[in-house]
Amino acid sequence: MKKIGLIGGMSYESTIAYYQLINKKINERLGGLNSGEILLSSVNFEHIEECQRLDKWDEAGEILAAHARILQRGGADAIFICTNTMYKVYDAVQSAVSVPVVHIATATLKELKRCDIDKVGLLGTIYTMSEPFYKDELMRGGVEVITPNADEMKLVNDVIFDELCHGEISPASKQKFLSIIVNLKACGAKGVILGCTEIGLLVAQKDTDARLFDTTLIHISEAVNLALAQ
Numbered sequence: 001m002k003k004i005g006l007i008g009g010m011s012y013e014s015t016i017a018y019y020q021l022i023n024k025k026i027n028e029r030l031g032g033l034n035s036g037e038i039l040l041s042s043v044n045f046e047h048i049e050e051c052q053r054l055d056k057w058d059e060a061g062e063i064l065a066a067h068a069r070i071l072q073r074g075g076a077d078a079i080f081i082c083t084n085t086m087y088k089v090y091d092a093v094q095s096a097v098s099v100p101v102v103h104i105a106t107a108t109l110k111e112l113k114r115c116d117i118d119k120v121g122l123l124g125t126i127y128t129m130s131e132p133f134y135k136d137e138l139m140r141g142g143v144e145v146i147t148p149n150a151d152e153m154k155l156v157n158d159v160i161f162d163e164l165c166h167g168e169i170s171p172a173s174k175q176k177f178l179s180i181i182v183n184l185k186a187c188g189a190k191g192v193i194l195g196c197t198e199i200g201l202l203v204a205q206k207d208t209d210a211r212l213f214d215t216t217l218i219h220i221s222e223a224v225n226l227a228l229a230q
Helices: 012-031 045-053 055-072 085-094 104-114 126-130 130-138 152-164 171-186 215-228
Strands: 004-008 037-044 078-081 117-123 144-146 192-194 212-214
Touching: 004 055, 012 037, 012 126, 012 215, 037 055, 037 104, 045 055, 055 078, 055 085, 078 085, 078 215, 085 126, 085 130, 104 130, 104 212, 104 215, 117 126, 117 130, 126 152, 130 144, 152 171, 152 192, 171 192, 192 215, 212 215
Parallel strands: 004 037, 004 078, 117 144, 117 192, 192 212
Antiparallel strands: none
16 A cells, blocks of 8 residues: 655645545555555644745745655555645655645546536636636546636635634535535536635535536545556
8 A cells, every 4th residue: 555645734724634544545446454644744824824925935845845754754655635726836745855736726627527517617726716726627538617706705715714723614505505506506617616624614516407516526636546556
């Protein structure tokens, strides 16, 4: 079994899901008492969020690169950053290590292509929705990306940082997210990417008839497949 390295803490709520579900899915595949060989290096999210807010992305990249080096020294065969937004500094992290850093948007694109989706809505932090680092990865693969309007983007971002990152699940916020999903579908989206690793804590496929692509679950499946690859 290959050893999976996780850069977590962004937020710790979604990192818990990565650790729990990677182990659960490996156990489902192998049975018995089998679980994953996982290394976790977790950041202080307060510092990372400050870097995001103050546009200090180079500093954020250096922090994550340092954690990637820790994981590589610990024997990780591949590294997964347990968040969507911080793939903005993907190049800085990948250049710091020789093992692969598995891009969450690349894994998501693979799933979209498998499902024959060529137009998709994107929900995430304001950075993920408004900047090119994530959308470009999808568009290079031939997928058109639709984002919410400015007011909806602000609402989504505020719920992520003010509620979901603290483990707060609000029924009112859930309904607002579902309304935004309806709007994206009305604009022609054939599916909607839950492009923040916390959003899956709030909305799930059972809540809507729109096809959802939960990047947390997609990334986790990629980690499990890599861990068990011969």
